[in-house]
Amino acid sequence: MVLQFIANGLVIGSVYAVVALGFSLIYHTTRVFHIAHGAIYTASAYLLYLLFVTLEVPLPLSILFALIGVVSLGILVEKAVYAPILTERQSPLISFISSLGVFIVIVNLIALLFGNETKILLPGVEPTISLGSVILARIQIIQALTSILAVGSVFFFIRKNKLGHLIRALADNHQLLSVLGVKVSRVRRIVIGLGSGLAGLAGFLVALDVGIDPYIGMEVLLIAAVATIIGGIGNYGGTILGAVLLGVVQNLVVWQASARWQSAATFLILLLILVVRPQGLFSRKIRVEEI
Secondary structure (H helix, E strand, C coil), X not given: CHHHHHHHHHHHHHHHHHHHHHHHHHHHHHCCCCCHHHHHHHHHHHHHHHHHHHCCCCHHHHHHHHXXXXXXXXXXXXXXXXXXXXXXXXXXXXXXXXXXXXXXXXXXXXXXXXXXXXXXXXXXXXXXXXXXXXXXXXXXXXXXXXXXXXXXXXXXXXXXXXXXXXXHHHHHCHHHHHHCCCCHHHHHHHHHHHHHHHHHHHHHHHHHHHCECCCHHHHHHHHHHHHHHHHCCCCHHHHHHHHHHHHHXXXXXXXXXXXXXXXXXXXXXXXXXXXXXXXXXXXCCCCHHHC
């Protein structure tokens, strides 16, 4: 029985890793605590619902168009909200509050347009695959494989692509990058768009599995933020491991107690990390000039 819950935790943890990687990338690069990340995650699922269920667009095209839409939404938030704050050199607290405002507006707009009830995108019983004593649904296999592919692609992009190098440079020193003639605002939009695309992809995977409601984004945002803290700011590999750890722990909590204690377990892990190792379990040493 325990193997089944661990397997379920690894699967959902891989999806958490996609969201957390996007959040960590945005936070480490732009220094914006992107609360709107949770709303973008929610919006992606509802865009898919609108296209696939309401308008009856084929699923592959629905995913493509919804992904384009959610990336555009993230870039719009950057241009309309974060960029003006950066230009005015406002306190990071202003960005935090503004992001919270964006989250509230998007979530309430979704609730107004679609209602508060849970919506199912793929009704019916999913085919299952047995791996010894572990049974996984087809959608779970798709979730795990898609998440691994997405995370691997982002790592390759950041490490090997020229734009990826600019993103890393922006995280290290945006002023120096500007002096070298690079348009920082363009790199920021790329980062926000990439992070939003990751949130959208995770939103699709979860929506096709368990359905959606307007308030799913806050829990996922919490998990992404805690995973980032567990991994250490800027340590993307640590963030992914932290997200997978949270997925496994939450499923073991369901096994031993109930689903009601999942969020409590996440907060408890966060508290322990902040007390025992506030720099993160997988944090790396940095030079003084990087601080």
